Amino acid sequence: xxxxxxxxxxxxxxxxxxxxxxxxxxxxxxxxxxxxxxxxxxxxxxxxxxxxxxxxxxxxxxxxxxxxxxxxxxxxxxxxxxxxxxxxxxxxxxxxxxxxxxxxxxxxxxx
Amino acid sequence: xxxxxxxxxxxxxxxxxxxxxxxxxxxxxxxxxxxxxxxxxxxxxxxxxxxxxxxxxxxxxxxxxxxxxxxxxxxxxxxxxxxxxxxxxxxxxxxxxxxxxxxxxxxxxxxxxxx
Numbered sequence: 332x333x334x335x336x337x338x339x340x341x342x343x344x345x346x347x348x349x350x351x352x353x354x355x356x357x358x359x360x361x362x363x364x365x366x367x368x369x370x371x372x373x374x375x376x377x378x379x380x381x382x383x384x385x386x387x388x389x390x391x392x393x394x395x396x397x398x399x400x401x402x403x404x405x406x407x408x409x410x411x412x413x414x415x416x417x418x419x420x421x422x423x424x425x426x427x428x429x430x431x432x433x434x435x436x437x438x439x440x441x442x
Numbered sequence: 443x444x445x446x447x448x449x450x451x452x453x454x455x456x457x458x459x460x461x462x463x464x465x466x467x468x469x470x471x472x473x474x475x476x477x478x479x480x481x482x483x484x485x486x487x488x489x490x491x492x493x494x495x496x497x498x499x500x501x502x503x504x505x506x507x508x509x510x511x512x513x514x515x516x517x518x519x520x521x522x523x524x525x526x527x528x529x530x531x532x533x534x535x536x537x538x539x540x541x542x543x544x545x546x547x548x549x550x551x552x553x554x555x556x557x
Binding site: 363365367372373374375376377380382421425429430432433434435 | 446448475483484485487490498532534543545546547548549550551553
């Protein structure tokens with residue numbers, strides 16, 4: 332069965348610093364990997380996905396993620412964090428079945 | 443309207459009430475989903491509909507009854523709920539073909555409180 336883990340409940344970063352939100356996955360076949368963001372009182376919003384090809388995927392709002400097959404990871408990154416990036420971030424994986432979501436990581440960017 | 447809309451945005455109901463949540467997608471997608479999001483718990487997939495046919499029911503109690511009259515509309519009928527059913531209920535849609543890798547688009551959710 333497929334699964335995804337987000338090892339950090341909370342990540343704090345200073346504005347202007349780089350940020351990383353971690354995600355590891357487990358699937359039996361080739362993974363389709365996604366990142367979503369949820370702002371307060373809103374639904375989830377798609378950021379980016381990895382299907383195949385280049386291991387570095389670029390998405391919305393300056394976010395990117397790096398697929399690492401040997402470490403089964405798909406960490407979300409941004410070179411310079413903004414206060415407006417503060418939100419709940421979800422990693423998700425799909426392997427021919429509906430999406431499986433991680434429990435989420437709350438990102439706080441401090442001015 | 444564009445995207446995925448949900449009504450109502452907030453709902454308070456007693457345990458003996460009957461209410462319905464509505465979701466509408468304006469994206470031309472063929473798959474629709476209901477999720478439950480509770481505090482400090484992972485997002486829980488409840489139901490999946492593909493071309494109006496239910497393809498997934500994740501052991502959801504019968505007090506939750508989904509209805510999908512067409513590919514654009516999805517309902518969740520609620521009756522005799524329990525306080526632990528209080529949560530944010532999210533609807534999503536996607537363009538799916540079997541093992542498609544298309545992303546899901548989410549509505550803003552309905553915040554449900556069961557008294």
